[in-house]
Amino acid sequence: MDNLEQCINWLDTSSKKKDMVVNLYCNSIFLNWKSRNKYLHEGVEESSSYIASNAICQASISFCSSHFNLGIWDVNQSFRLSNNWHPPPPNWIKVNVDASLLSSYKAGIAAIIRGCKGRFLCAYGRSCIHWDIAQLELLAIHSLKDEIKDWMFKYKGLIIEGDNTNIISFYQSS
Structure with missing residues (x-):
């Protein structure tokens, strides 16, 4: 993606397909932003492998949860x-x-x-x-x-x- 408009179009198109890649992308962006803030405010830097593993974990959990209604709304866990x-x-x-x-x-x-x-x-x-x-x-x-x-x-x-x-x-x- 070369600009924000292309990013938004890609997210819109891919989200309609219920693609896990969108979920992974959004989790990666959020966790990188969170890591940046932690580094700026606390001086603690998270490793890229930590960010990547958390992004994959969160994406797979929410992807499974969106496909199976677990009836457990307060727990973000695998099916x-x-x-x-x-x-x-x-x-x-x-x-x-x-x-x-x-x-x-x-x-x-x-x-x-x-x-x-x-x-x-x-x-x-x-x-x-x-x-x-x-x-x-x-x-x-x-x-x-x-x-x-x-x-x-x-x-x-x-x-x-x-x-x-x-x-x-x-x-x-x-």
């Missing part, structure tokens, strides 16, 4: 999560942890952290070698202490969610 994931209370964050184990003992732990509106805040993953899935699920929860960031302390609380009933029961009873 695949609609039956299982529930948002934390306002001003809380929720961490979903998981572990995987192959028969070769290659393993991985991961977590995704979301805000009370279901918005992606951050995620991480680690690979390791292990033989016990329960120990890996424990390790996934314990790995949170290495990932705590200063910005997380502005929230009222943290909810940890996992899929291993034994590990969750252990933490609830302790």
Whole structure:
């Protein structure tokens, strides 16, 4: 696009086709603007990979939401999560942890952290070698202490969610 008029025409034409590219473009523009303001006002610069991953995440979430009426208006989440994931209370964050184990003992732990509106805040993953899935699920929860960031302390609380009933029961009873 060479000028604003061409941009508006392209957006108008593409939006009528319900094209996800328009959604991705608009999310990219918004997140770049937000990053610029954060840099100007707070002196903190966000990486291009952070902006790109957030743009893709937000575009895919809203694209799915526009195609499937989830009936959950206060949560911006993927359609695949609609039956299982529930948002934390306002001003809380929720961490979903998981572990995987192959028969070769290659393993991985991961977590995704979301805000009370279901918005992606951050995620991480680690690979390791292990033989016990329960120990890996424990390790996934314990790995949170290495990932705590200063910005997380502005929230009222943290909810940890996992899929291993034994590990969750252990933490609830302790």
